[in-house]
Amino acid sequence: MKIFDYLLFILLFFLLCISESSSGQSKELPSDKASINKGRELFLNNCNVCHAISIEKIGPALSSIPKRRPLSWLLSFIKNSQSMIAAGDTHAVFIFKSYNNTVMPSFKKLSDDDIYDVLAYIQAASKTGVSKDLYPEALLSGSYGEAALHGKFLFEQQCAVCHAFDKEVIGPALGSTPKTRPISWLIPFVHNSQELIKKGDPYANFISEQYDHYKMPAFTYLSEKDIRDIFLYLNAKTSGPIHISGSNAALNPDLSPMPKLKVDPGPPRMSFEEGSHYRRFISLNLMQGLFLLGALIHIAFIIAMAFGFFKLINK
Ligand code: HEC
Numbered sequence: 001m002k003i004f005d006y007l008l009f010i011l012l013f014f015l016l017c018i019s020e021s022s023s024g025q026s027k028e029l030p031s032d033k034a035s036i037n038k039g040r041e042l043f044l045n046n047c048n049v050c051h052a053i054s055i056e057k058i059g060p061a062l063s064s065i066p067k068r069r070p071l072s073w074l075l076s077f078i079k080n081s082q083s084m085i086a087a088g089d090t091h092a093v094f095i096f097k098s099y100n101n102t103v104m105p106s107f108k109k110l111s112d113d114d115i116y117d118v119l120a121y122i123q124a125a126s127k128t129g130v131s132k133d134l135y136p137e138a139l140l141s142g143s144y145g146e147a148a149l150h151g152k153f154l155f156e157q158q159c160a161v162c163h164a165f166d167k168e169v170i171g172p173a174l175g176s177t178p179k180t181r182p183i184s185w186l187i188p189f190v191h192n193s194q195e196l197i198k199k200g201d202p203y204a205n206f207i208s209e210q211y212d213h214y215k216m217p218a219f220t221y222l223s224e225k226d227i228r229d230i231f232l233y234l235n236a237k238t239s240g241p242i243h244i245s246g247s248n249a250a251l252n253p254d255l256s257p258m259p260k261l262k263v264d265p266g267p268p269r270m271s272f273e274e275g276s277h278y279r280r281f282i283s284l285n286l287m288q289g290l291f292l293l294g295a296l297i298h299i300a301f302i303i304a305m306a307f308g309f310f311k312l313i314n315k
């Protein structure tokens with residue numbers, strides 16, 4: 001009897017171990033206030049210089065990233081993205097290239113739990129969104145405008161019920177998607193995501209699972225150009241200001257057959273030599289002006305003296 005109890009204990013112990021290890025991959029993110037607050041603190045101290053939830057800064061917008069990448073992938077990417085890139089991880093290499101080979105520092109000092117907290121904060125913040133932060137429609141004007149405006153129209157009509165750029169609605173935020181997924185994947189996915197899922201595409205299956213197998217409708221009636229235009233629009237709407245490190249200035253290279261984002265450079269600038277002519281002119285004028293003013297004050301003073309002198313003699 002005693003031995004039987006003992007065996008039962010061992011059996012239970014093994015069962016526990018097995019269930020523990022099989023749940024290792026899909027560890028749930030913490031959802032309590034304390035973890036989220038700690039994650040926010042860590043995010044502000046370590047990530048905020050380069051990332052926001054809803055807009056692109058130096059790196060991509062991270063909205064709903066915990067649902068767009070496997071946790072195990074996120075964990076190793078955040079700890080050391082460069083080693084993943086060196087090892088040839090497809091997505092890591094793609095996104096590194098999309099950001100003009102900008103190196104994200106490694107965060108080996110963060111523990112697994114720290115990273116889970118950061119991700120928990122990101123996921124919590126992904127629900128709210130901060131549309132007012134987004135870059136203005138001005139980006140949509142100019143030479144780039146027409147295709148992107150067409151994309152805006154299509155997005156609002158076809159996608160906005162379920163998607164926003166900056167927050168999770170029914171589907172994930174799409175703000176940084178144009179740079180985090182290749183267009184060669186985006187076109188078939190938007191055309192018919194279910195078909196891609198059935199074909200066994202790993203990413204399509206992963207994301208579908210994250211959204212409880214919700215079936216995004218097929219958009220077979222949208223042309224390839226329509227779909228490109230939508231992502232052109234999303235890219236314009238969420239890209240950071242052009243001057244930040246130059247790393248996020250370029251459009252997704254995959255979208256290159258489309259007109260490129262051209263920023264109005266403003267009136268032509270003067271060369272340094274031309275400028276020095278003006279600088280000399282200005283400084284000379286200033287000196288001359290001061291001399292003139294000095295001279296006038298002197299003359300006024302002399303006249304006043306002369307008046308006083310004459311008054312004195314006339315007495
Ligand atoms: C110095 C800038 C910088 C800092 C700081 C930084 N990142 Fe990044 N991050 C990037 C860049 C740039 C990329 C794009 C990929 C690349 O270039 O390697 C990126 C990519 C990512 C990705 C992949 C996104 C995707 O769509 O697949 C995640 C996740 C990420 N960063 C999380 C973080 C977290 C969490 C922190 C803070 C602990 C952080 N990053 C700090 C620059 C930075």
Ligand code: HEC
Nearest residue numbers: 158159162170171172177190193207208211213214216219
């Ligand atoms: C009825 C809701 C619904 C509509 C409408 C919809 N989607 Fe989705 N979309 C989803 C859901 C849910 C997902 C998550 C994946 C899944 O369940 O297949 C998703 C995922 C995506 C993804 C993958 C994002 C990523 O970063 O991994 C893209 C891209 C996308 N949708 C683009 C579009 C575009 C473009 C349109 C409009 C032409 C659109 N969707 C319309 C619900 C929708």
